[in-house]
Amino acid sequence: MSKLEVIRNFCIIAHIDHGKSTLADRILEICEAVPKQKMREQFMDQMDLEREKGITIKAKAIRLRYFSKRFxxxxxxxxxxxPGHVDFSYEVSRSLAACEGALLVVDATQGVEAQTYAHASLAIAQKLTIIPVINKIDLPASAPERAKEEIEHILGKEHPPFFLVSAKTGAGVEELLDAIVQYIPPPQAKSDAHLRALIFDSSYDSYRGVLLFVRIFDGSVKRGDRIRVFSTGAEFEVTEVGIFNPKMQPTELLEAGSVGYLACNMKNIRDARVGDTLVSASDPQPQPIPGYKKVKPMVFCNFYPVQSEDYQRLKDALEKLQLNDAALSFEPDFSEALGFGFSCGFLGLLHMEITQERIEREFGVEVVATAPHVVYHVLTTRGDVVEVKSPKDFPSPTEIEETEEPYVLIQIITPPEYIGGIMELCQARRGIFKDMVYLDAERVLIKYEMPLAEILLDFYSRLKALSRGFASMDYEFAGYRPANLVRVDILVNRDRVDGLSFICCKEQAYHRARQVVSQLKEIIPRQLFAVAIQASIGGKVIAREDIPALRKDVLQKCYGGDVTRKRKLLEKQKEGKKRMKAIGKVRIPQEAFLAVLKSGQ
Structure with a gap:
């Protein structure tokens, strides 16, 4: 038997909280990969954020040895x-590309959810062997027969048998491991060919530089080999190869079909992109592994350091995070109100929130984040198409010929009794109805095309509230559509604050502007001079609120005397306030920038 015959490469895909990390724990225990005294719940979720939020943020790999009693x-x-969240779907697609099979885990109490549907579709597109696993069968509310019907709507009739397991108690997990051996095919690789390896993740080590996490498709790699990154052509010498066991363990060789890591003194983190192909430097006609594409961010937000001297530390933090997060992009930015910072691109709001928390926790840099926004296309009167990643880049109304905004195809799975409320919500957010399919008597799949900006606001929380938590959603980019867009500028004490400007539909501009200025009036602290907060489109003010001056009692020490003395003090105070109003600067707290986002609620 060849070495490839005993290798099985597989991943676990599921909706959030359907038990994939717990199932991974039971598999680790059965394979005795971790000593009992070191084992803990959600072992493969190593980040504090993952454990706190109960979600997987980063894909993890581990090599296991399993002795099958059956075989x-x-x-x-x-x-x-x-990961299971839609914001990390690129992680899922790259993980699938490194495997021959997948365990599709579905919660027996909840059935198929939106991200189950999305991830299963990705696995089917990559032609993987999918083993359906129904989890949480130990719970009283479990309904495995209903879950089977829903899964068959996605996979059809031709698939390996269903496996009923309880990841919490371990029931049925050993039988599942034997099914992995039986149904997931071994890698089809050529050991004697030139090296071809997929980079599915990477990290940065202060001493060894960039560490590449790879799946070897053809050939092999060892210390001293010369390798080339296919997309950039950069060449490196391999200094170390190894496997995950579960921590990094150096080995002599990484052979075809295996998964591991390699170090090659790569110092520039831009030389390694997740999804790229590594080839042998001696290969005269290298062929890339198909499926690599540069991720396009969907949501943009600006990060500025609270302390201006932390600018370089913020830049270093973003570079290191970008290394193992292919969906993160950033470029330098400057704001008159907030100073130097970066315009960052994300796949969604959760992705943005996680990145900000990681910067503050892992790198100790406090940041101010502006309100999230999407990328718009503007056709100018000169015939140019401008990509607007920030409201400050939006041309003036006289230069605009046409504007376009990004749309997404949103898929919502819900019980039938909530259809009416959900459809009203989607139509109120400018949604275009596309399709509705009954998966079974208790599950309906609804599809809408909707502006991405409408999902950024409070759409997900409203959806959960309308459906009492039963509905789930997933979305994918559907292209750009014409829209009547305007930029609303916010002026504080006559100064435009870039971070508070926003772009929206002209029909919604007045309503949102009124909400923003009202909220800013409550959030911005009172000054010793009156502060005007205005919202304008072009040169036209459409909303205004005034923060009254904070009055200092200058007459407090005047116990008597002539009234002219009091008048003199009041006149002096009046002149001082006038001068302050002309040159005074207003400090705007972080909450003010979030008020712009909340204004759409």
């Missing part, structure tokens, strides 16, 4: 635990 043979499993 009386030892097998090597390369398991990749994947």
């Amino acid at each position: 009386q043979k030892e097998f090597i499993f390369n398991l990749i635990d994947t």
Whole structure:
């Protein structure tokens, strides 16, 4: 038997909280990959943020040895635990590309959810062997038969048998491991060919530089080999190769079909992109592994350091995070109110929130984040198409010929009794109805095309409230559509604050502007001079609020005497306030920038 025959590369895909990390724990225990005294819940979720929020943020790989009593043979499993949230879908797609099979985990109490549907579709598109796993069968509310019907709506009839498990108690997990051996095919690789390896993740080490996490498709790699990054052509010498066991363990060689890591003194983090192909430097005609594409961010937000001297530290933090997060992009930015910072691109709001928390926790840099916004296209009167990543880049109304905004295809799975409320919500957010399919008597799939900007506001929380938590959603980019857009500028004490400007539909501009200035009046602290907060489109003010001056009692020490003395003090105070109003600067707290986002609620 060849070495490839005993290797199984697979990942676990599921909706959030359907038990994939718990199932990974039971697999680790059965394979005795971690000593009992070191084992803990959600072992593969190593980040504090992952454990606190109960979600997987980063894909993880681990090499396991499993002795099958049924087949009386030892097998090597390369398991990749994947995120479940839509904001990390690119992580899932790259993990799938490194595998031959996937465990599709569905909660027996909840059934198929929107992201189950989305991830299963990705796995089907990559032609993976999908083993359906129904989890949480130990719970009283479990309904495995209903879950089976829903899964068959996605996979059809031709698939391996269903496996009923309880990841919490371990029931049925050993049978599932034997099914992995039986149904997931071994890698089809050529050991004697030139090296071809997929980069599915990476990290940065202060001493060894960039560490590349790879799946070897053809050939092999060892210390001293010369390798080339296909997309950039950059060449490096390999200084170390190894496997995840579960921590990094150096080995002599990484062979075809295996999953591991390699170090090659790569110092520039831009030389390694997740999804790229590594090839042998001696290969005269290298062929890339198909499927690599540069991720396009969907949501943009500006990060500025609270302390201006932290600018370089913020830049270093973003570069290191970008290394193992292919969806993160950033470029330098400057704001008159907030100073030097970066315009950053994300796949969604959760992705943005996680990135900000990681910067503050892992790198100790406090940041001010502006309100999130999407990328708009503007056709100018000169015939140019401008990509607007920030409201300050939006041309003046006299230069605009046409504007376009991004749309997404949103898929919502809900019980039938909530259809009416959900459809009203979607139509109120300018949604265009596309399709509705009954998955079974208790589940309906609704599809809408909707502006991405409408989802950024409070759409998800409203959806959960309308459906009492039962509805789930997923979305994918559907292109750009014409829209009547305007930029609303916010002026504080006559100074335009870039971070508070926003772009919206002309029909909604007045309503949102009134909400923003009202909220800013409550949030911005009172000064010793009156402060005007205005919202304008072009040169036209459409909304205004005034923050009254904070009055200092200058007459407090005047116990008597002539009234002219009091008048003199009041006149002096009046002159001082006038001068302050002309040159005074207003400090705007972080909450003010979030008020712009909340104004759409």
